Amino acid sequence: MITKIKTSKKLILLLTLMVSFSLAGTALAGIPDPVKQDLLEKGKKVYFKRCVWCHGVEGAGDGPAAERLFTKPRNFLAGTFKIRVTDSGQLPTDADLVKTVKNGLPGSAMPAWGEFLKEDEILAVVQFVKSLVEDRDFNDVEDEEVDTMEFGSNPWGTTAPYHLGIPQEAIDAGKEIFIKNKCFECHGGEGRGDGNPTMKDDWGFPIVAADWQQCWNWRGSRRNHFDPFNVVRTVSTGLNGTPMPNFREKITVEDRWKLAAFVNSLCPRKKMDKLTSKPIPDFLISSVYTEGDIAEKIDDPMWQSSDNDPKIVPRSEEDAMKPRINYIALAGQITRGNRNFKPKVDNLYVSSRWNKDKGIYYLVEYHSRFLSSDPEFPDAVAIQWPAKLQDLFGAEKPYFIMGDSKKPVDIWKASFMAKDYVSTNAPKEAGYQLDVTVEESNGLGFDALTVKDSEPNVKVVDSIFHQGRVKILFHRSLTTDGDMDIQIPAEKFIPIAFFQWSGDDKEKDEHMAISTWYYTILEPPLPDSLYYMPPIMAVVFVGLQGWLVWMTKRTRKMYADGKVKRDERPF
Ligand code: HEC
Numbered sequence: 107m108i109t110k111i112k113t114s115k116k117l118i119l120l121l122t123l124m125v126s127f128s129l130a131g132t133a134l135a136g137i138p139d140p141v142k143q144d145l146l147e148k149g150k151k152v153y154f155k156r157c158v159w160c161h162g163v164e165g166a167g168d169g170p171a172a173e174r175l176f177t178k179p180r181n182f183l184a185g186t187f188k189i190r191v192t193d194s195g196q197l198p199t200d201a202d203l204v205k206t207v208k209n210g211l212p213g214s215a216m217p218a219w220g221e222f223l224k225e226d227e228i229l230a231v232v233q234f235v236k237s238l239v240e241d242r243d244f245n246d247v248e249d250e251e252v253d254t255m256e257f258g259s260n261p262w263g264t265t266a267p268y269h270l271g272i273p274q275e276a277i278d279a280g281k282e283i284f285i286k287n288k289c290f291e292c293h294g295g296e297g298r299g300d301g302n303p304t305m306k307d308d309w310g311f312p313i314v315a316a317d318w319q320q321c322w323n324w325r326g327s328r329r330n331h332f333d334p335f336n337v338v339r340t341v342s343t344g345l346n347g348t349p350m351p352n353f354r355e356k357i358t359v360e361d362r363w364k365l366a367a368f369v370n371s372l373c374p375r376k377k378m379d380k381l382t383s384k385p386i387p388d389f390l391i392s393s394v395y396t397e398g399d400i401a402e403k404i405d406d407p408m409w410q411s412s413d414n415d416p417k418i419v420p421r422s423e424e425d426a427m428k429p430r431i432n433y434i435a436l437a438g439q440i441t442r443g444n445r446n447f448k449p450k451v452d453n454l455y456v457s458s459r460w461n462k463d464k465g466i467y468y469l470v471e472y473h474s475r476f477l478s479s480d481p482e483f484p485d486a487v488a489i490q491w492p493a494k495l496q497d498l499f500g501a502e503k504p505y506f507i508m509g510d511s512k513k514p515v516d517i518w519k520a521s522f523m524a525k526d527y528v529s530t531n532a533p534k535e536a537g538y539q540l541d542v543t544v545e546e547s548n549g550l551g552f553d554a555l556t557v558k559d560s561e562p563n564v565k566v567v568d569s570i571f572h573q574g575r576v577k578i579l580f581h582r583s584l585t586t587d588g589d590m591d592i593q594i595p596a597e598k599f600i601p602i603a604f605f606q607w608s609g610d611d612k613e614k615d616e617h618m619a620i621s622t623w624y625y626t627i628l629e630p631p632l633p634d635s636l637y638y639m640p641p642i643m644a645v646v647f648v649g650l651q652g653w654l655v656w657m658t659k660r661t662r663k664m665y666a667d668g669k670v671k672r673d674e675r676p677f
């Protein structure tokens with residue numbers, strides 16, 4: 107009796123083993139979720155209210171707002187969907203599409219609809235989207251198969267929201283897998299997406315690889331930006347319609363998690379804004395008082411710091427003395443010219459040092475996969491100050507784009523071209539030196555911008571373009587004898603704003619990325635925790651949050667309401 111039970115148990119075990127072997131790599135073969143006919147009417151209503159502006163009447167991705175968007179709204183006709191748990195080339199599940207509509211596709215214009223639509227509306231609009239597909243058929247039980255991929259499970263548990271504490275050995279092993287599988291050919295040596303400038307998607311539009319150091323701009327981040335699962339899913343399933351392949355056969359499930367640990371470790375830990383799903387800007391740029399000489403070389407340890415928020419990833423004692431790298435949010439300038447302008451660069455990193463004898467230094471850095479090789483469209487970045495700080499009362503500031511007639515601004519602009527650079531050349535280990543021209547100008551409004559004819563007081567003392575990161579080190583003395591130059595005081599909150607132009611994307615003049623006013627302060631020689639004035643910080647913070655929320659809401663509302671009128675002036 108006992109032996110009999112044992113034999114049947116063995117049989118069952120054997121059977122289970124055989125089944126699981128035959129499924130290695132893939133699991134759960136099945137048929138697509140059919141279109142839920144009873145929800146179509148409701149879904150259609152939502153679609154024509156919310157989605158048609160971008161995706162078009164027939165779902166061909168040709169709505170009125172589509173024209174100027176980089177990463178065009180999806181053409182649904184072919185039934186190609188990027189973010190899925192199903193195998194390459196297959197249709198997505200309902201759960202995939204619901205997550206996409208809820209969380210949006212970061213880094214593209216596709217908004218997160220979770221706050222605007224109810225669960226049942228989302229499920230309904232997903233059914234309607236499925237009904238727009240022409241070349242495939244979600245109801246075709248004979249021909250359409252879906253295999254939900256095998257993802258294993260997170261070996262380190264989760265430490266959301268930042269997923270820290272993954273052992274260094276796993277990250278190092280992941281790096282080996284990254285090198286072996288040549289992810290760098292598209293994603294670049296340091297993961298900034300700068301590997302291949304000539305890719306096209308299945309719809310014939312140019313496409314670039316994801317920047318791993320900006321995981322908040324990944325289509326599939328699902329608003330859980332630091333979750334290694336996002337990488338495992340992408341590597342297991344590929345992104346349909348794009349050159350991003352799956353590595354299902356090349357990399358074991360176990361190794362995919364290690365690879366994910368490495369990719370994930372590259373993305374700086376920043377506090378995220380729930381609404382914009384991007385890092386909360388660092389609203390105060392503290393310039394660190396520096397005794398003696400300030401290094402004028404960007405690769406000096408003095409300027410080596412981390413993009414992480416030091417409150418999330420504590421720094422070493424030595425690094426704690428270094429300036430913090432601040433995240434500055436940029437948005438497209440759309441008060442003039444066309445309203446759908448979306449800049450390629452959406453943030454800068456800024457750090458600063460100063461002392462009385464040497465003056466002040468700002469290191470401005472940003473990610474740009476490729477630079478311009480057309481002298482008519484140089485890349486450029488600028489710092490804007492109130493020209494007459496001494497005349498401003500309290501929190502008064504000039505208009506944030508180029509000032510106004512009563513409150514002029516002082517602008518330091520560095521325009522540059524990389525030397526001996528062609529974007530299709532293999533990346534240069536040492537990076538590219540830049541040919542920089544500095545121009546100082548005063549603005550009394552957009553149409554009242556004058557370049558100063560005096561020799562610029564501002565200098566760019568060092569600069570480089572390396573692996574998709576631009577670094578420009580600005581220097582000026584604290585005071586000058588120009589009466590339209592900012593005279594920089596110590597220990598005072600000073601408004602500061604930034605502009606940036608991507609030459610490779612033909613940005614020029616009013617086509618530029620802008621920030622709102624931030625604040626900078628020259629820290630006193632001795633750290634004095636008391637001087638951080640909480641009330642002022644709170645005001646600044648609320649102001650900036652308000653701006654971001656407002657920019658996001660405005661853009662969404664424009665599309666949601668279909669009010670995309672070009673001559674409107676929102677400011
Ligand atoms: C402001 C423009 C805009 C609006 C409005 C918009 N979308 Fe999108 N949508 C996009 C863009 C752009 C993409 C393509 C992004 C990409 O390919 O990386 C996209 C892609 C998609 C995808 C493809 C997802 C995938 O995995 O490939 C789905 C599904 C989708 N949108 C559904 C919707 C629904 C449903 C609505 C209305 C509730 C909507 N969209 C409204 C811009 C928009």
Ligand code: HEC
Pocket residue numbers: 188284287288289290291292293305313314315316323324325326327336337340341345348349350351353365369
């Ligand atoms: C042939 C070029 C190519 C190779 C090789 C490649 N990728 Fe990609 N990858 C892309 C492109 C293109 C995108 C962006 C697609 C888009 O924006 O829709 C992308 C996007 C991604 C994303 C972001 C996914 C998301 O949610 O938006 C991750 C993560 C990623 N790749 C990981 C990897 C890893 C890991 C490897 C190596 C094992 C790799 N890729 C190899 C082209 C490539």
